[in-house]
Structures are given as C-alpha cells and as structure tokens.
Amino acid sequence: MIDWIIILQAGIATGTILLFAAIGEILAERSGVMNLGVEGMMLIGAMTAYSTAVKTGHPWQGVLYAMLAAGVLALLHAVVTINFQADQVVSGLAINFVGIGLSMVLGEGLSKAGAVSLLPVWTVPLLSKIPILGPIMFTHHSPMVYLGYLLTPAVWFYINRTRPGLHLRAVGEYPSAADALGINVYGLRYLYVFIGGLLAGLAGATISLAVSPGWFSELTTGGQGWIAVGLVIFAQWNPWRAAAGGYMFGALRRLILDLQGPQTLLWFKNPFFYAPKLGFFLQMAPYVLVIIILIIGSREAMKKRMGAPAALGNPYVRGERGL
Amino acid sequence: MPEIVNAVEMRGIVKRFPGVLANDHVDFDLRQGEVHALLGENGAGKSTLMNVLAGMYKAEEGTIFVDGKRVNFGSPRDAIAAGIGMIHQHFMLVPSQTVTENIILGLSDPRFFLPLDALDKKILALQEQYGLKVDPKAKIWQLSVGEQQRVEILKMLYRGAKVLIMDEPTAVLTPQEVDELFVTLRSMLTRGHSIVFISHKLDEVRAIANRVTVLRHGKVTAAGVTAKGATKAQLAQLMVGREVLFTVKRNPVKAGDVVLSVENVCAENDRGVPALREFGIQVRAGEIVGIAGVAGNGQSELAQVITGLRKCSCGRVVVAGDDIANQDPRSAIRRHVAHVPEDRHHVGSSPGLSLSDNLIMKSYRESPVSRGWVLNRPVIRNQSNHLKNEYDIAAPSVDVQARLLSGGNLQKAILAREMTAGPKLIIAVQPTRGLDVGAIEAVQGVLLREREKGTAILLISEELEEILSLSDRIVGIYEGRNMGELRAEEATLTEIGLMMAGTPRGDAGTR
Ligand SMILES: Nc1ncnc2c1ncn2[C@@H]1O[C@H](COP(=O)(O)OP(=O)(O)O)[C@@H](O)[C@H]1O
Numbered sequence: 001m002i003d004w005i006i007i008l009q010a011g012i013a014t015g016t017i018l019l020f021a022a023i024g025e026i027l028a029e030r031s032g033v034m035n036l037g038v039e040g041m042m043l044i045g046a047m048t049a050y051s052t053a054v055k056t057g058h059p060w061q062g063v064l065y066a067m068l069a070a071g072v073l074a075l076l077h078a079v080v081t082i083n084f085q086a087d088q089v090v091s092g093l094a095i096n097f098v099g100i101g102l103s104m105v106l107g108e109g110l111s112k113a114g115a116v117s118l119l120p121v122w123t124v125p126l127l128s129k130i131p132i133l134g135p136i137m138f139t140h141h142s143p144m145v146y147l148g149y150l151l152t153p154a155v156w157f158y159i160n161r162t163r164p165g166l167h168l169r170a171v172g173e174y175p176s177a178a179d180a181l182g183i184n185v186y187g188l189r190y191l192y193v194f195i196g197g198l199l200a201g202l203a204g205a206t207i208s209l210a211v212s213p214g215w216f217s218e219l220t221t222g223g224q225g226w227i228a229v230g231l232v233i234f235a236q237w238n239p240w241r242a243a244a245g246g247y248m249f250g251a252l253r254r255l256i257l258d259l260q261g262p263q264t265l266l267w268f269k270n271p272f273f274y275a276p277k278l279g280f281f282l283q284m285a286p287y288v289l290v291i292i293i294l295i296i297g298s299r300e301a302m303k304k305r306m307g308a309p310a311a312l313g314n315p316y317v318r319g320e321r322g323l
Numbered sequence: 324m325p326e327i328v329n330a331v332e333m334r335g336i337v338k339r340f341p342g343v344l345a346n347d348h349v350d351f352d353l354r355q356g357e358v359h360a361l362l363g364e365n366g367a368g369k370s371t372l373m374n375v376l377a378g379m380y381k382a383e384e385g386t387i388f389v390d391g392k393r394v395n396f397g398s399p400r401d402a403i404a405a406g407i408g409m410i411h412q413h414f415m416l417v418p419s420q421t422v423t424e425n426i427i428l429g430l431s432d433p434r435f436f437l438p439l440d441a442l443d444k445k446i447l448a449l450q451e452q453y454g455l456k457v458d459p460k461a462k463i464w465q466l467s468v469g470e471q472q473r474v475e476i477l478k479m480l481y482r483g484a485k486v487l488i489m490d491e492p493t494a495v496l497t498p499q500e501v502d503e504l505f506v507t508l509r510s511m512l513t514r515g516h517s518i519v520f521i522s523h524k525l526d527e528v529r530a531i532a533n534r535v536t537v538l539r540h541g542k543v544t545a546a547g548v549t550a551k552g553a554t555k556a557q558l559a560q561l562m563v564g565r566e567v568l569f570t571v572k573r574n575p576v577k578a579g580d581v582v583l584s585v586e587n588v589c590a591e592n593d594r595g596v597p598a599l600r601e602f603g604i605q606v607r608a609g610e611i612v613g614i615a616g617v618a619g620n621g622q623s624e625l626a627q628v629i630t631g632l633r634k635c636s637c638g639r640v641v642v643a644g645d646d647i648a649n650q651d652p653r654s655a656i657r658r659h660v661a662h663v664p665e666d667r668h669h670v671g672s673s674p675g676l677s678l679s680d681n682l683i684m685k686s687y688r689e690s691p692v693s694r695g696w697v698l699n700r701p702v703i704r705n706q707s708n709h710l711k712n713e714y715d716i717a718a719p720s721v722d723v724q725a726r727l728l729s730g731g732n733l734q735k736a737i738l739a740r741e742m743t744a745g746p747k748l749i750i751a752v753q754p755t756r757g758l759d760v761g762a763i764e765a766v767q768g769v770l771l772r773e774r775e776k777g778t779a780i781l782l783i784s785e786e787l788e789e790i791l792s793l794s795d796r797i798v799g800i801y802e803g804r805n806m807g808e809l810r811a812e813e814a815t816l817t818e819i820g821l822m823m824a825g826t827p828r829g830d831a832g833t834r
C-alpha cells in the first residue's frame with residue numbers, strides 16, 4: 001500500500017535539494033543575471049562533496065568544498081556575462097557543459113569508493129512528537145533539511161525587509177537607477193551570482209552525502225538542476241513559493257517510485273507493475289509538469305505586474321543609451 | 324566688494340560620443356539661490372552637460388567647481404555627496420518598489436533592517452515641509468507621472484541636495500501640474516536651493532528662470548543672460564540660429580462630410596488594461612481635429628485602432644461609410660487612410676531598407692511601381708528622386724538606409740509616402756516630436772495644405788501649442804474617455820489643461 005507519511009517525508013528530503021538550487025537561482029536572477037548552469041554546478045558540487053568525504057572522512061568538509069567548487073564555476077559565468085557582457089543563456093549553457101564534463105572526468109572511479117561517512121541524520125526532540133507533521137518534517141532528516149527550513153524565511157526577509165535586499169531588487173529591476181544612486185551594480189551582480197553558485201553546490205552535496213548518497217556520474221543530479229530553474233519561474237522569484245514547489249516536486253517523484261511497487265492499486269491491477277515500460281511515462285511526468293508550469297507561469301507573469309526582474313538577462317553598461 | 328557666490332562653475336567642458344561632439348568647450352555657472360535655465364533644441368547637448376555635472380558621464384576635458392572648490396566626480400554618488408542631484412528626463416524610479424523604498428535606495432542609513440513605518444513618517448514630514456504630497460506606501464507603477472516626479476524631487480531633497488538639476492521636467496505634465504511644479508521650485512529657492520532647469524520651451528523658461536544659457540550644437544550661444552531681459556524671438560534665434568516665425572497661417576476652410584466616425588470604441592493597451600473607454604469622435608473633410616492629452620491616456624491606442632493595428636472590444640470605426648474596426652491595416656489603406664505614426668523608426672519606416680524602398684512601401688502593389696511579381700526599379704528610382712526633391716529630404720541618395728536619416732528627414736520621407744497615396748483621412752501622431760524648428764515648419768505646412776485640399780485630419784500631439792495653432796476643433800482625452808471639445812478660436816490653455824487632467828468640459832462651469 002502507499003504510505004503517505006513516507007512519501008511526504010521523502011518529498012521534504014528531496015525537495016530540499018531543489019529548494020537550495022532554486023533559492024540560489026532566485027538570488028542571482030533578482031540581481032538581473034540568469035544562470036542556466038545550475039545542473040552543471042550541482043553536479044560538480046555533488047562530485048566534490050563525495051570525493052572529499054571519501055578522501056578525508058569529513059562530510060562537512062565535503063559540503064564546504066562542494067559550495068566553493070560550484071561557486072568558482074558561477075564566478076566564471078559572472079566574468080563572462082558581467083564583464084564581457086556575453087549572452088547569459090549561451091554562457092549558462094556553456095557553464096553547464098563545463099560542470100558536467102569536469103565532474104565526469106574528476107569523478108571517474110568514484111562510484112567504487114567503498115564505505116564513506118555521510119552527513120548525520122537528526123530527529124528533533126519535542127517537535128518530532130507533533131502528530132503527522134512530526135514524522136514528516138522533524139524525524140530522521142539530514143541537517144540540510146533543517147537548514148532549508150531556516151533558509152527560506154531568512155532569504156525572504158533579506159530580500160524584502162533589509163537594505164541589502166532593497167539594493168538587490170533595484171539592481172535587477174532598474175540597474176541604471178541603482179547606479180545613479182551609487183549602488184555598485186557590477187559588484188552586487190558578482191556577489192549574487194556567486195551566492196547562487198554556493199547554493200547550487202550545497203544542493204549537490206545534499207544529494208551525494210545525504211538524500212541519495214553515492215556517485216552515479218551524471219545521473220547523480222539527473223536533471224534536478226533544470227527543474228530548479230523552472231521552479232524559479234513557477235515561484236515568481238519568491239523563496240516561499242520555491243520551497244513549496246520544491247517539496248511538492250520531491251513528493252511527486254517519490255510517489256512515482258511508489259506507484260510502481262504494489263501489485264494492486266485501489267482494487268485494480270496496477271498497470272505500472274504489470275507493464276514496467278509504462279513506468280517510463282510516469283517518470284517523465286515531472287518534466288512535463290515543468291514545461292506546463294513554464295507556460296502557465298509566463299502567462300500569469302504577463303498579466304500581473306509581478307514576475308521576472310525587469311532587467312533579467314540584460315547586461316548593464318553605464319552611460320549606454322536606452323534602458 | 325562682496326563676490327557673487329557660484330554654487331556651481333563648469334569651465335571648458337568637452338564631451339564626445341561616437342561621431343558626435345555633444346559638448347564643445349562649454350562654460351556654465353549657477354549662482355546660489357537662482358533658477359538657471361539651460362535652453363536648446365533637441366540634441367543640443369543639454370542633458371549631456373548636466374549628466375557630466377551629476378557624475379553620470381565623465382568629460383574628456385574641463386573642470387568643475389562646487390562652492391569654489393574643484394571637484395572630480397567619479398560617479399553620481401560623489402555628486403550627491405557634494406549636494407548635486409539630478410532628476411532625469413526618464414525617471415530613475417524602480418516601478419515595483421514603494422515610494423519610501425525608492426527614496427531611501429542607495430543610502431547607508433538604515434544600515435541593515437528597514438524600519439519601514441518610521442521611514443514613512445520621516446518622508447511624510449519632508450513632504451509637509453515642501454508641500455509635495457504622495458503616499459509613501461504606494462508602488463511607483465501605481466502613480467501618475469506628476470506624482471512620480473514628486474518622488475524624484477523628494478529623493479534628492481532627502482539626500483540633502485542643495486543643487487537640483489531638472490531635465491525637461493515639464494514635458495510630461497499638464498499645464499496645471501506645471502504651475503504646481505513652479506510653486507514647489509519657488510519654495511525651494513526660499514530654502515536656499517539652486518536649480519538648473521532644462522527646457523526647449525521658451526515661455527516656461529521666461530516664467531521661471533532668473534538667467535538663461537543657450538546651447539546650440541554643443542556650443543554656448545548665450546551665457547547666463549537675464550531671462551527677463553531677452554525677448555522670446557531673441558531666445559529662439561539663439562537656440563535655432565535663424566529667425567523663427569511663431570504663427571502658422573490657417574486659412575478658413577469650410578468643413579465637408581464626415582470622413583471618420585469613431586463610435587463608442589473600447590480597447591486595451593499592451594498590458595491588458597483598458598485604454599479606450601467608449602471613446603467617440605468625428606472628423607470632417609477639410610478639418611483638423613486635435614486630441615489633447617497627457618501621454619498614456621489612450622491616444623496611441625486610438626490611432627492604432629483606426630489604422631487597423633489594434634483590436635477593439637466594442638464600438639465601430641467608420642471610414643467613408645464602412646466599418647473597418649478589427650480589420651487589418653490594408654483595409655484602412657484601401658480607404659485612403661494615411662498614418663504618420665508615433666514611432667517613426669519601427670512603425671513608420673523600415674530602418675534597414677533604403678529610402679526609396681521606404682517611399683514605395685504603400686504603393687508597391689500598384690501598376691507603375693510593380694508589374695505582377697516584379698518591382699519596376701527605374702520607375703521607383705524616378706518617383707523617389709522626385710519625392711526627395713519635392714519634400715526637401717536631405718539624404719546623399721535615395722539608396723541610403725532609412726536608419727541613417729535624421730529624425731526630421733525621416734519624418735519628411737514618411738509624409739511624402741503617405742501624401743502621394745492621395746489620402747482622404749490622415750492620422751498624425753506626434754508628427755513634430757523631436758524635430759528642429761525648420762522640420763516642424765515643413766511638417767505643419769504639409770498638414771495645413773492637405774486640410775485646404777479637403778482632407779480630414781486627426782492630430783494627436785502632446786505639444787499644446789501645436790494643437791492650438793493647427794486644429795479647428797480640440798478634443799480632450801483622459802483615461803480613454805472623451806472629455807469634451809472646444810472650437811480652436813475659443814480654446815484657452817487653462818480649459819484644455821482641465822480636460823487633460825480629467826475634468827469633463829461643462830463640469831468646471833467655464834462656459
Ligand atoms: N549615450 C549616448 N550615446 C551616444 N550619443 C549620445 C548619447 N547621449 C547623447 N548623445 C548624442 O549627443 C548629442 C547631445 O544629446 P543630448 O545631450 O541628449 O541633447 P539634449 O538633451 O540637448 O536634447 C546628440 O547628438 C545625441 O545624439
């Protein structure tokens with residue numbers, strides 16, 4: 001039978017990966033820079049985290065190095081798009097390939113590494129006793145999951161209620177106005193692209209050292225970076241919506257796995273059990289959902305005045321004509 | 324003897340852009356407590372000079388002194404720190420942020436957390452002092468243009484700017500809003516501020532400025548003359564470089580049958596917001612009807628609905644008896660509707676094509692210009708050369724790309740194309756915007772000649788002077804509604820201004 005508590009609990013764990021990556025991308029895009037290299041940055045994070053843990057035995061050191069490795073890749077994107085004003089889409093795709101290629105080469109043989117010390121699993125005293133929510137949210141989770149709970153409100157507050165957050169929004173909406181008021185547009189864009197990279201690395205480390213431990217070359221991330229990019233649009237650049245979307249998506253992925261297990265589903269013969277090839281369609285569903293969300297999201301954003309930061313995708317050049 | 328204190332002194336400023344010498348050894352000084360007008364045609368280099376003073380641009384040559392001390396601004400922040408704030412022609416406000424957020428943007432206080440309520444109060448207090456009212460919690464996109472301008476002024480005052488540079492502040496305002504702005508500016512003078520007022524409107528300059536500096540082609544043609552001492556004609560001559568006639572001659576013409584009848588038209592703008600609300604208007608043969616309104620009140624959409632470029636959700640557009648609403652532009656063209664669009668460069672012409680290709684863009688399907696599938700190049704060349712001479716289009720040849728023409732010459736080319744089609748109705752939108760005085764005279768001359776030939780003309784313009792001098796009747800538009808009409812002879816600026824600000828004619832009891 002399908003156990004909803006387990007599905008939701010697993011959804012929170014997997015959703016945390018998307019949450020980190022999407023919030024990182026939200027920060028970068030809020031500053032006006034789109035980075036499509038999330039998948040590549042996550043993969044290099046996952047690889048770095050795992051190999052560091054293998055070599056040193058310290059998973060937390062792995063997390064740190066993962067963030068830095070992905071951050072360096074993001075800085076490359078920053079140089080190309082901010083200094084040289086190259087097309088952000090093209091550069092992002094290139095970063096993606098660089099990240100994937102590097103991780104495959106450097107991660108060679110990593111899958112046969114043997115025993116590795118992973119991130120711990122914590123159960124929160126008291127909170128885990130709450131009915132339903134306790135087992136779903138506060139039982140047997142990696143510290144990363146709890147970090148995700150804190151990160152979401154913190155980032156929302158930072159963006160909307162602090163001075164640096166105000167500057168971040170201004171740089172992404174109207175860089176020449178921000179520049180005229182003495183805000184360092186280039187510096188801030190560098191900073192947030194870098195932070196976006198750090199968080200993508202964190203997402204990668206969360207995969208390889210916590211949620212689905214191990215190194216399975218490019219299947220380690222398996223396209224979750226792309227889902228995170230889609231999630232940013234679904235979330236309308238809002239961290240709360242990104243978190244909700246991430247958890248929902250995580251739960252969906254787990255549900256799909258569980259649907260293929262039992263012989264009967266609600267008194268019927270389970271088609272996914274008897275015809276395993278149908279399962280491929282099921283696995284496709286989340287990605288189809290991303291496409292649908294992208295279409296709906298862009299329509300919704302057109303109608304309301306919310307949505308993408310106005311300067312998203314445009315390099316800023318001081319004194320250039322037009323806005 | 325006490326010396327006059329100069330708040331700002333600029334000496335020998337040179338600023339180049341690729342292919343243009345925007346400022347050519349310009350001197351400028353601003354005294355404490357005065358309004359100094361910077362006058363000049365479009366492209367004279369006014370904005371460039373002030374952007375140099377405000378730290379936006381770096382001059383290649385020249386020195387700047389503020390309160391007698393030499394300064395070297397690396398960025399706008401340096402200029403603001405020295406007490407110089409600029410309000411740009413295009414407002415520098417973040418539309419998705421609130422008034423308060425925009426005002427405190429870029430300041431180092433508060434350091435981290437934003438105490439929004441306390442800041443709102445502080446800004447209300449500042450508003451009180453200068454009489455500049457606007458809701459601190461409102462988002463910028465919700466505000467009218469006049470309110471946005473107040474936010475810009477508040478932003479600079481909040482930063483402690485002593486010198487305020489205003490780049491064409493009246494271009495976007497109704498006459499009443501202009502009066503309010505002048506009251507604000509005067510009250511700022513009494514508080515020790517000094518103001519640079521950029522404009523190309525002579526009457527305004529004479530109304531508000533103490534002294535005037537005139538720029539032409541990047542050079543100073545009059546430095547700091549007293550505003551009251553100069554006549555309008557003198558200033559115009561300094562600005563343009565030759566004598567200018569301010570009156571257009573409009574011969575009496577008897578209006579004929581109704582050519583255009585717009586009935587209860589509703590349409591949405593690009594953002595899906597209603598732009599026209601049951602708008603109606605009629606234009607007769609041999610008559611110019613002017614539409615007066617502040618930008619963004621539905622004028623552009625009206626022109627697009629009539630010319631088939633925009634769908635309408637209700638109402639009829641009747642041209643010479645046929646309803647052409649919601650049909651394509653060609654049904655309008657077939658009924659001899661000429662269109663002089665607002666956007667010359669993208670709607671009015673195809674910038675990458677040659678001048679001659681642009682000239683035949685409406686007649687390319689017809690017999691001498693084309694035979695079946697093939698364009699008749701010799702005929703096209705002849706016709707184009709003929710039009711180039713007739714309309715006095717300055718271009719090296721008819722093969723030159725349209726994008727290389729200056730604004731005035733491009734506009735003449737568009738008029739040449741539209742007029743050769745033998746129009747029965749002309750929709751002219753901002754036909755003289757951004758043109759120099761010579762080109763303005765030429766364009767207005769073409770419209771008046773067409774009127775005498777019995778063509779119906781709908782003139783949409785933000786230049787009230789133009790509407791007043793060309794139109795037979797004037798219709799006010801506000802938020803997509805018809806605010807009533809005036810005959811040109813009886814119209815005054817005040818009455819038009821009231822309609823533009825949303826008071827339907829008759830309500831104000833001015834009859
Ligand atoms: N950022 C820019 N890049 C290139 N050319 C410019 C730029 N700004 C202004 N110019 C040119 O410099 C000249 C002066 O422009 P401007 O100072 O804007 O004139 P004004 O404000 O008097 O209308 C014009 O020929 C204009 O085309």
Ligand SMILES: [Mg+2]
Pocket residue numbers: 366369370371412490
């Ligand atoms: Mg200007």
